[in-house]
Amino acid sequence: MLALQGSFALHAASLERLGVHAVEVRRADALEGLDGLIIPGGESSTMLKFLLEEDLFDPLLAFHRDGGALYGTCAGAILLASEVSGPSQKSLGLLDIGVRRNGYGRQVHSHAATVSCRALGEPELPVVMIRAPVITRIGSGVEVLASHRGAPVFVQSGRLLATTFHPELTEDLRVHRWFLRLASLA
Secondary structure (H helix, E strand, C coil), X not given: CECCCCCHHHHHHHHHHCCCCCCCECCHHHHCCCCEEEECCCCHHHHHXXXXXXXXXXXXXXXXXXXXXXXXXXXXXXXXXXXEECCCCCCCCCEEEEEECCCCCCHHHCEEEEECCXXXXXXXXXXXXXXXXXXXXXXXXXXXXXEECCEEEEEXXXXXXXXXXCHHHCCCCHHHXXXXXXCCCC
């Protein structure tokens, strides 16, 4: 669990409910021995600043290159994306998607909904969108697992997973369970 800023404590609570102890990563050496890492929602530009200041940017790239699974929610999805607009910013560039920051609007436009997600089965998946990015482009090898208002909100490419919504704000643990399987922890 990247624990620099954002909703990392809520993700940790979801993992604990699934019987997995979440390690809070604040320095590169904490990545050693991990199979997967969640990059939580929060403020992507602030998290990017901390990644650079704490010298975690290149270690995260190496972590994934060496087989580590990464899951980004909301701001985490922005940091994983290969293309960021609205405004543009540096990112890890690992996931071949384009995202537009705050794509659904300002804080007042935040909302909750349900979406169909065949990969996770029934019932429909609850999604909480808080100043959420919109995925504007899907690259080669990226699978769309769920969409909302005509835009992808849950995508996967290999050991990379991203949601533009916050599953940690719901009681539904299916997305976290999906990530644990991806990271070979479940």
